[in-house]
Amino acid sequence: xxxxxxxxxxxxxxxxxxxxxxxxxxxxxxxxxxxxxxxxxxxxxxxxxxxxxxxxxxxxxxxxxxxxxxxxxxxxxxxxxxxxxxxxxxxxxxxxxxxxxxxxxxxxxxxxxxxxxxxxxxxxxxxxxxxxxxxxxxxxxxxxxxxxxxxxxxxxxxxxxxxxxxxxxxxxxxxxxxxxxxxxxxxxxxxxxxxxxxxxxxxxxxxxxxxxxxxxxxxxxxxxxxxxxxxxxxxxxxxxxxxxxxxxxxxxxxxxxxxxxxxxxxxxxxxxxxxxxxxxxxxxxxxxxxxxxxxx
Ligand SMILES: [Zn+2]
Numbered sequence: 412x413x414x415x416x417x418x419x420x421x422x423x424x425x426x427x428x429x430x431x432x433x434x435x436x437x438x439x440x441x442x443x444x445x446x447x448x449x450x451x452x453x454x455x456x457x458x459x460x461x462x463x464x465x466x467x468x469x470x471x472x473x474x475x476x477x478x479x480x481x482x483x484x485x486x487x488x489x490x491x492x493x494x495x496x497x498x499x500x501x502x503x504x505x506x507x508x509x510x511x512x513x514x515x516x517x518x519x520x521x522x523x524x525x526x527x528x529x530x531x532x533x534x535x536x537x538x539x540x541x542x543x544x545x546x547x548x549x550x551x552x553x554x555x556x557x558x559x560x561x562x563x564x565x566x567x568x569x570x571x572x573x574x575x576x577x578x579x580x581x582x583x584x585x586x587x588x589x590x591x592x593x594x595x596x597x598x599x600x601x602x603x604x605x606x607x608x609x610x611x612x613x614x615x616x617x618x619x620x621x622x623x624x625x626x627x628x629x630x631x632x633x634x635x636x637x638x639x640x641x642x643x644x645x646x647x648x649x650x651x652x653x654x655x656x657x658x659x660x661x662x663x664x665x666x667x668x669x670x671x672x673x674x675x676x677x678x679x680x681x682x683x684x685x686x687x688x689x690x691x692x693x694x695x696x697x698x699x700x701x702x703x704x705x706x707x
Contacts, residue, residue: 412493413446416461424499425516425622426450426506427630428460429653429702431678436665439492443467449677449702451630452505455651457677457704460502461495506626507595513572514595516622517615524611525573526554527564529580539584543577546607550615569594574618575611577602595622638687643703647672653704657697659690667692668703677702 413430420426428448438445442464450460471477471487480486507514517523524547528540540554555564561578568576572594579589591600591610595618602610633652637643646654658664658676668691669675679699690697 412491413448413461413463416463416493416495417448419495420448420450420460420499420502421623423516423518424503424506425619425626426460426502427623427627429678429680430682431680431702433462433678434658434662434665434676434701436662437676437678439464441466441469441473442492443469447678449653449704450502450506451633451653451704452502452707453508453629454505455633455705457653457702457706458498458502458505459677459706460499461493463493464491466490466492507622508572511566512570514622515572515574517574517619520572520574521551522553522571522573523551523615524553524575524577525564525568526552526577526579527561527568528554528556529561529578529583531556533581535584536579536581540579543579543589543604543607547611549608550611565592575614593618595625636686637691640691643668643691644672647674647705651705653677653702655684655686655700655702656691657687657689658699658701659693659695660698661690661693661695664690664692673705674703675706677704677706 417428417430420428428450430448433445433447444465446463447459448461450458452458468487468489470490476488477485478488503515504513526540526543528536531537537556544552544554574594576592577589578592583589587604588601589604591602591614635646635650635652635654637646637654637656643654643656665676679701684700686700688697689695
């Protein structure tokens with residue numbers, strides 16, 4: 412299930428995640444094991460983005476949940492519990508948003524393309540805008556034909572995170588083109604009116620990929636490696652993000668780190684790396700490489 416969540420985050424929400432196991436301190440109380448995907452928000456804080464728990468038969472024993480097995484004896488069920496919640500909406504806002512507002516990945520944007528007519532009172536402009544809307548019926552498209560000024564409409568599109576907007580005025584119509592503006596990069600692209608379907612399909616796909624890439628680069632740039640406690644403390648004093656460091660497996664070290672730096676172990680990634688032989692905190696032999704961070 413964790414991989415289903417991870418694929419959804421990466422392929423649909425354009426949020427890169429780290430897959431791993433929680434330490435005993437951070438796991439679901441009473442579970443045998445908790446698996447997690449962890450994402451880094453724009454401000455460098457970590458967000459647990461989906462979890463999958465193995466309950467074993469502990470809860471079944473506590474609540475008397477039994478079944479009759481084929482050998483006709485009563486046995487306790489083994490349970491799992493997994494969840495990905497509305498907090499992912501927050502993650503989309505916090506990973507991709509900027510000072511102008513939302514930036515939504517095309518696959519989940521309620522409106523993928525907004526057509527903004529320029530000088531919409533001029534003859535034929537609104538008609539053309541609605542004609543384009545019909546032409547683009549394979550996408551989620553709207554025309555903003557309100558009385559607000561074009562500048563207002565452009566800002567509103569940005570604030571709402573609409574992946575692409577189309578600007579079209581009398582001069583464009585004369586020249587048989589329009590202007591496409593990407594929300595993520597704000598790049599302006601001229602588009603011949605007879606090539607709109609293909610260009611927009613390609614662009615939406617590109618925006619989706621670029622947003623994941625952009626978020627991945629941001630995470631890479633805010634992921635650090637610490638070999639000593641001094642380094643570890645200095646990084647968290649000056650920066651925000653993930654820090655990779657070795658750990659001995661002892662709860663006391665996790666507690667000490669949390670107490671001192673308000674930093675928690677985010678996960679022991681499935682893809683382990685070797686940084687040093689010893690625990691960052693106590694110097695005893697290390698058993699796992701852990702991602703540490705400040706959590707929401
Ligand atoms: Zn230790």
